[in-house]
Amino acid sequence: MAFPEPKPRPPELPQKRLKTLDCGQGAVRAVRFNVDGNYCLTCGSDKTLKLWNPLRGTLLRTYSGHGYEVLDAAGSFDNSSLCSGGGDKAVVLWDVASGQVVRKFRGHAGKVNTVQFNEEATVILSGSIDSSIRCWDCRSRRPEPVQTLDEARDGVSSVKVSDHEVLTGSVDGRMRRYDLRMGQLFSDYVGSECGRRCETGREDGGPARGTPASLTYPSLLQGPITCTCFSRDGQCTLVSSLDSTLRLLDKDTGELLGEYKGHKNQEYKLDCCLSERDTHVVSCSEDGKVFFWDLVEGALALALPVGHGVVQSLAYHPTEPCLLTAMGGSVQCWREETYEAEDGAG
């Protein structure tokens, strides 16, 4: 009573480079935090998946068993298992401790762009360029998926899962939200015409080290969606598409709440996310920066220079202002300016 309400600290943005992990696994296709943000996973183009402590910069384990580059990974809620999908069209369920492959789900006709666990890690949802999302049951021994969501008309680039929803983004320019509780599918068209005619194929060709995984979309598509995510409060959805625009949509009505521009995303499948307290919108860019916009105002808050290449993937810590970015073959860990390493490990 006597004490006044503590003044809320202004949100701090991670802009201090804390660590650079040289992953040694070719290009890092994706970097992901685990559920509590203490560890991170890097998906390499050399068919391996690595588990790190990003703050200390120590490698904990290497998971090898994929037949082609790993494109996405996710950890379960209890940190006991991982799932990953890759260019070998397979979705793999790993045991974290032993590093062994527990299950390998085959059935996709194309490479798997994205994988997600559901909340209880009983189902793996995988989106593939074969324009389907498959729900694999981790509990039973069934080799075929529980359900295949094949409403997308083009490759699926992003899948996110909440407790009762599946949010998918597809190259056909639609964001589809499957609501299991209501038994309804909401399809939002967000694509607009691609700003630039995308070149087919990569310029430098071949899976060279540091080359981002290109979506290599054929020309004149209608705003392929590269990434979708829920806001942390579950009310909004953030969509990024290849017209270098991020849009914040109201989840229930599909109305546009905000639009964020300034970065460059015309060619590659880049990640975007919201900061830990939904204050900022964060996105990768093809010009080597990470862009931070204020969520409400839509103004550019920070353009964090990472390097010269394409910032290919990023992951935001679930509770702290901590950011991981992947560029080329390395992963950078960023913290806020005021952050001090606790035990001198940094």
Next chain:
Amino acid sequence: MAARDSDSDEDLVSYGTGLEPLEEVIRSKQPIPLQDQTVRDEKGRYKRFHGAFSGGFSAGYFNTVGSKEGWTPSTFVSSRQNRADKSVLGPEDFMDEEDLSEFGIAPKAIVTTDDFASKTKDRIREKARQLAAATAPIPGATLLDDLITPAKLSVGFELLRKMGWKEGQGVGPRVKRRPRRQKPDPGVKIYGCALPPGSSEGSEGEDDDYLPDNVTFAPKDVTPVDFTPKDNVHGLAYKGLDPHQALFGTSGEHFNLFGGGSERAGDLGEIGLNKGRKLGISGQAFGVGALEEEDDDIYATETLSKYDTVLKDEEPGDGLYGWTAPRQYKNQKESEKDLRYIGKILDGFSLASKPLSSKKSYPPPELPRDYRPVHYFRPMVATTSENSHLLQVLSESAGKATPDPGTHSKHQLNASKRAELLGETPIQGSATSVLEFLSQKDKERIKEMKQATDLKAAQLKARSLAQNAQSSRAQPSPAAASGHCSWHMALGGGTATLKASNFKPFAKDPEKQKRYEEFLVHMKQGQKDALERCLDPSMTEWERGRERDEFARAALLYASSHSTLSSRFTHAKEEDDSDQVEVPRDQENDVGDKQSAVKMKMFGKLTRDTFEWHPDKLLCKRFNVPDPYPDSTLVGLPRVKRDKYSVFNFLTLPETASLPTTQAPREKVSQHRGPDKSRKPSRWDTSKQEKKEDSISEFLSLARSKAGPPKQESNPLVNKEEERAPESSTNQTVNKGVDAQAEGEGSRPSMDLFRAIFASSSDEKSSSSEDEQGDSEDDQAGSGEANFPSSQDTDLGETSSVAHALVPAPREPPPSIPIQKMQIDEKEEFGPRLPPVFCPNARQTLEVPQKEKHKKNKDKHKAKKEHRRKKEKKKKHRKHKHKGKQKNKKPEKSSSSESSDSSDSQSDEETADVSPQELLRRLKSLPLRRQ
């Protein structure tokens, strides 16, 4: 540990310090001392002297109980599903495999189980056993077993008992009289006092006398020959210590070498009764005790008197013989044949009235005189073209005649040939040729044509050969003519074609092959005497008959192999030409307006589509979400059956490429009931129904022939205002002679028009079938409408000769149309229709005014499109309103269609100069009229 760490440092975290690696034990050359020697089994496991069951080696796992995994099961497998068939574990499940082996504690040997073993103590065997026991070193050891053995009786015993048999008796019909006991043979010496002859004789006689006639006796039981093998090393007939003699002091005076122990069996029971006077052990080599009065002959002096001097039959009456009974017995039996069976007869059985017929035995066949009992293995020669001669020689040497084509050897026969030889019905292929895929009508037409040609050929032949027309198939032969009729009919279906020449069953014999081919040709032409005609007249009757069979069989074989080939292919599961296709009920509608909405940043309702979506039940369970549709078995989006062909599938206008809507054409689900058009007459095809049908089918075939890649050159856009002139493109003049289809399209109104009229049904939820019908009717109307100009064109094009004359005055085709149609019907061909031959001069006159206008059209087009879109929306709106009313409007439709007939017929007549705007106007007015 340490070694491994160094290998994979990068991905392992090490805690503490690793143990020193174990030193490799160097095996010394010295012999291992005794205390270090170990016993291992074949898998290298230590054998210890303690175990779970055997107390011997190899129980447990490395000196422990349990397994490699310890006591925890390796994986938890839920038994919820297979609880029922969970087996109860027996002790064997916990034993090692060594225990079950031959020398283990539970050896697995094949043993008759209790169910199948005889349940009774077999009397006969028992007797034999008793005998064996009596001769065993320790006599009477089996007596104890007998006391304990439970009395179980087999079915046979019970049956016998029911029939009146008692234990101890023999089996068989009862005899009337006890067989007369034979008198003692005078050859056998009897020591001691003879009984007074009178008394003994008399007693026997009295016995006979006292026996009444109706008293019968059971036959005596027989004792089987003891077949127990000799398993000791004693000499033949050695009896160690004869219990009879040793215990009771009787000295068996009489040896019977052949009878063995069986002789004593009869009196075994009396052992203890009459001979119990002596106690103590006595016998050969036992000496004589001091208390003994008599000096027994302890040294077994052999006297010849102990032996039979003559081989003779035993006393027959004692019944100790089984099937090895001596001759006398057998004779006796035969003499008693007339004896009736007097025992009880079981229920349901009766005594056989006549005896079983004895088996007749045949003598073995007489061997031929030159038979040598040696098998000669013929050398195997693979049949290739080079060694066919050799093979023939070989086969001839083997006594075979010329190789039969059907029965070469089993290696030359394929499955169908074997099936043929075995008399199986040949596999009916689903379709033997392309012809099968034709419709019934087409088939009939083919048949007619074929008959016509056949007839013609036959007539020609008849003329040239001066043979009567009886050979032609047009005059059906009487079925009873010959046995060849059957295969004749079987082959009549065009299976054995002229191309059968690539199947050469008689390639070895060119003459024969020639005859065979000739036969095929004849048969193909439907001559029933084909066989007779092609056979070599110089051959003997037998040879001809043989060849006839061969040819017939070969022809059938060819047909059957053909059918087996075709049976490997099946029809497609989903027919290509089915009119229904399953599509999601709700489609994400056109992106065009959404795109504009996105451009205007009007997200929300405009950009959102909401569908009913059914998650899988299991998925709901895994997500801990209640199933939103607990009663539905549907998964995913609800799907409905829709007609496959829509108008827009046929109107493959080049315009679609330039339209922003590159979505799948089936999104515009506007139906077109092509084939069953006649069943549902709409107002568009009542007056000129047959004409319309024809034009539609023509249009369909035309469209299908083009269905592949849309390769017609891209016409510049045709605006709906400009359709007054049917042709638009400038470059058409160059190749218009070749591609008439494009011209036909050029004359059509633009795609936009059709879409504006018909495309509205796709985005509405067609919840009721009524609605769909209403939609489809509209579509039907549309398709009919769409056909107007094109059908005209195609008609003109197809019947070029007629069209040529007509083109200068294109306003008056209607009267000529029926004629054209008939002509078309007559010369109808099969398969996709060829592009119509076109007369360039005729069309040019119409094209001329088109050319200049075209450029302007393009400019106007965009503005028009916007306009059109608005119209479309309006139309949609109106349609919604009408939906409800359409339901009860159904019966009135016919009348309304009649009312529109007049205008239709008008429009038909004016098709040539009716403008698309006019059409549009009329179409728009139609729903209003319906109200």
